[in-house]
Amino acid sequence: MRAPGAGGLGSPAAFDLATVDKLLTTTRAVRKRLDLSRPVGLDVVAACLRIALQAPTGSNAQTWRWIVVTDPAIRQAIAALYANLPPPEQRTEPAMPMTPQQQRVMDSASYLLQHMHEVPVLVVPCILESGGPAGWAPSIYPAVWSFILALRSRGLGSVITTAHLYHRNEAAEVLGIPPGYAQACLLPVAYYSGDDFKPAVRRPLHDVCFMDRWGQPLPVA
DSSP states (O other): OTTSSSSSTTOOHHHHHHHHHHHHHHHOOTTTTTTTSSSSOHHHHHHHHHTTTTTOOGGOOOOEEEEEEEEEEHHHHHHHHHOOOOOOOOOOSSSOOOOOHHHHHHHHHHHHHHHHHOEEEEEEEEEEEEOTTBBBBTHHHHHHHHHHHHHHHHTOOOOOHHHHGGGGHHHHHHHHHHHHHEEOHHHHHHSSSSSOOOOOOOOHHHHHHHHTTTBBOOOOO
């Protein structure tokens, strides 16, 4: 049964909104719950990549390239770069207050750092280093998120990670990436354990969304 607001018969918006909304609100960054012992077939990765390639991209140029890494030696090399973080004063991540939620994020990030080499599949999305006024990022990240959503719908998880980019040149050499292509991120891919993902704690809409001008409240409940 379609949820209210799904549209009438024959409507192009006639989706099962309950299923769609659950997918969109429970697709989490998966680190600790990646099943490191279960193999991941290339067929399911390819199916998710085909879905990702339907995402919008700047000027429809489709200059993205995707490297799927399963070779243990290459995974080990990338994992070593990922774990080789620079000193805190040289890192560019924003400082966050250490709330209980943030502590859980830090703990799971530390776990992934220690176990990245055990993840069965690593995916590195790349994009030609050109673009419009916002640069190359808008041409690849919609496809990255579509890939993660497709994984989630098939019982796999991932997380957008970028720590290896502190050593992007070394990673490019390991992966044979030619000059002119940027690595957007690193995506560890594995089946996840359990299925009790739920919406995260987020700031309320009225704190982050304005009407017409910055600071003017959006007139909705």
